Amino acid sequence: MKIPLRDNAVIAVIGGGPSGAAFAIRLLRKATEIGKKIDVIIFEGKDFKIHYNQCVGVLSPPLMDILEKELLVELPPSLYKRSIHGYRLHGGNKEVLLFDRGTSGMTITVRRVEFDRFLLDTALNLGARLIRSRVINIEFFQPEEKNGEVRIYSESGYTKADCVVGAFGLDSTLLSVLENVTKKSKKPYKRPKKMLKTFITKFHADPVFLRKYVGNIIYAYLKPPEIPRIEFAAISPKGDHIIINIAGEKVTSLDMDMFLSLKDVKEHLPSFNPSDLSYFEGRFPTSPSKNPYGDRYVCVGDVTGWMRPFKGKGINVAITTGMRAADAIIEGGIGNDSFSKYEESCKELLDDYIYGAFVRFLCIKASRLFVGRMIQMSLINPIIYDALFDSVSGHRPYKEIIKSLIKPELASKEIISFIKKLLRGKRKMGEIKIRNLARHDIEAIVKIDEKITGRPHEAYWTGKISKYLASEPGACLAAEIEGKVVGFVLGDIRGWEYAVPTCGWLDVIGVDVEYQGMGIGKKLIEALFSFFKKSGIENVVTMVNWNEADLIDYFRSQGFERGEYINMIKKL
Known part of the structure; x- marks a missing residue:
């Protein structure tokens, strides 16, 4: 049914959390723009000054842009509790440190009661009214009865409204109220099953x-x-x-x-x-509700069930659905026809549920095989690395993540890699021999580097290895299997570089891609550490790009810890 939004309409919002507050803020701003008067009443039994909200409070992209550009709300810095730079993912007996490539926007943590109070206060400052009371029942009337009004009963009385917005999360009492009051309609509301x-x-x-x-x-x-x-x-x-x-x-x-x-x-x-x-x-x-809207009512936030598994992004869903529902009312009124367009505007959330449910199934039913393998592959494959980061952080929809992983070239590469691993596992590997590096090893090292980087750098390695052999030959080592060079490490002993006292430096380590995962790097590092100890060195330093999560993980597994210095760069 089409029900236009009349002037001086009363819109009752049950729930003053992010979804209800975002709805009220958007509706009041849009109404002012078109010169329409609307009375927004928010029912909220909690006092956000003292009540605890059951949510971690992570604001991930693109929420900050949505708040500032669409809701026209700028969070005060006092709400920021910490900026999040990355995620350490544990799964399938593997782990990886995941960092953003710097293009997705800022992730911050907030204290939820403070964040919720700020949004609610913003809505009240725009003209919304607050009834600090818990809703206990709702009545809908047909057009021939009381002009189709809605009556909301709370612990402090009852209120007449033109439309009611369900923003009460998974409150079991209110879910039952909504199910009961709509059960005789053609499309009754049903809470999320899972x-x-x-x-x-x-x-x-x-x-x-x-x-x-x-x-x-x-x-x-x-x-x-x-x-x-x-x-x-x-x-x-x-x-x-x-x-x-x-x-x-x-x-x-x-x-x-x-x-x-x-x-x-x-x-x-x-x-x-x-x-x-x-x-x-x-x-x-973890599943969508059925019929989260109808004539004179619409649901937002958790009541819709339009969440993604694992990283639910509950705050993002709350803000987005609240705004889209307000837009639907302003543009089309408070009837079922208008709210069906609201659902269409949130299609990306519903699509993400389908893809996310598939990912969740894989993680639950084959966690050790699937997650462990993905983490292992992420250490050498940037596409999989980014997919894991986006899955954990919620930066991209699951639909986009899965599409990025089903490229033919990626699949064929991983199949070949998997077959090679199986073949390596079946063949008997010769003894790993660690010896001092020599100039005649340069050709082998150039080939190892080319396999890793995809490009030959012969001149670079000829000069670099010659320099290290002249400086500290005992810290330059090669790993051999059956006479073949399969890995190398270049180290040095030097002092007061970057104000660091004399110490050992692990500058470069490389292992042939066909022999990775066999403990060759570990043996090279152990041999280098042994040389440093014999030379009276107590500390070893290495440098790594902060975004090279695989290297950070690898060096940490070898006993390295984060140092006190960071590099700073200015682009000219």
């Missing part, structure tokens, strides 16, 4: 601990094998504390106990007494 339970806890930590043991990284865990009920878990840094969350269909608080006891997790947490911790339980949908 949901994940979540548990959240918080650790306070001083700035030194946060900087040293957590940093600006979110640590993500997919299906930890020790705790099969956990599908996804994360350690997220805030301003002065750390948020831990776990999620799964059948997860319990006991799973949180077990997760906090894992060695990899405890490394990022301050010492604690388990009996002092408080857990907060929540849920989020």
Whole structure:
């Protein structure tokens, strides 16, 4: 039915979180632009000054652009608790450090109660009215009855409205109310069938601990094998504390106990007494609801179920659906016809659910094989690396991610790589011999480098190796198998470079791509460390590009830790 939006219409919003507030902000701004008066009433039982919101509070791209350019809201810097630079993904007994290539925008963490209060205050400043009361029932009337008005009953009374907006998340009472009041309509509302339970806890930590043991990284865990009920878990840094969350269909608080006891997790947490911790339980949908709109009602946020698995991007979905619903009312009114266009405007969210459900299935049913293999391949394949980053961070829709992975050239390359790995596994590998590098090895090193980079650099390596052999020949080593050079390392001993006292430098290491994963690099580094120790060296330094996550992971596995210096560059 087409129901035009009349002047002085009353729109009741049940829920003052991000979806309800975003709806009110957008609707009031758009109404002002077209010169229409609208009375927006927000029902919210929580007081965001004291209540805890069951959400980690990560704002990922393109949310900041949406807030500023579409909702015309600029977050005050005081809301920013920490900028997130990357994600360390654990899965399938593998791990990888994932960083953005610098093109996606800023990811920040916020304290949800402060963020929610700011958005709600913005809506109130634009003219929305707040009723601090919990809604307990709704009545819809036909056009011949009371002109088709909606009546909303709350703990403090009842209100008449032209249209009601469901922005109440997964509140079971209100979901039942909406299902009951629409059950006699042609398209009754049905809540999302599938949901994940979540548990959240918080650790306070001083700035030194946060900087040293957590940093600006979110640590993500997919299906930890020790705790099969956990599908996804994360350690997220805030301003002065750390948020831990776990999620799964059948997860319990006991799973949180077990997760906090894992060695990899405890490394990022301050010492604690388990009996002092408080857990907060929540849920989020993993399947869409049915008929989330009709004549004189529309749902936004979690009520729609239009979320993506794992990285739900709940705040993004809340803001987006709130704005699109407001646009539909301004452009087409408050009837089913108008809201069907609202659903079309959110098609990318529904599409992403289908693709995301497929990814979630793979991660759950074949986590060790699928996730572990993907992480392993990401260390040498930038397409897979970016796909993993975007999946964990939520920077790109799953539809785009999957399309980037099904390119024929990528598939053929990985199949060939997999076959080679199988063949290597079946053949008996000769003994790995580590010896001093010599000038006659230059040709072999040029070939190894060409396999890795795809280009020959003969002049570069001839000059570089000659320089290192002249400076510190004992720190220049080659790895041989059956007389073939399959790897090399170039090191040096020097002092006061970058104000660093005399120490050993690991400058270059390379392993033939056909022999990677066989422990050759580890043997080269161990031999280099042995030389440094015999030379009286106590510390070894290396430098790596911060975006080269595979190298960072590799060097950390060899005992390296992040140093105190960063390089700074100015483009002229």
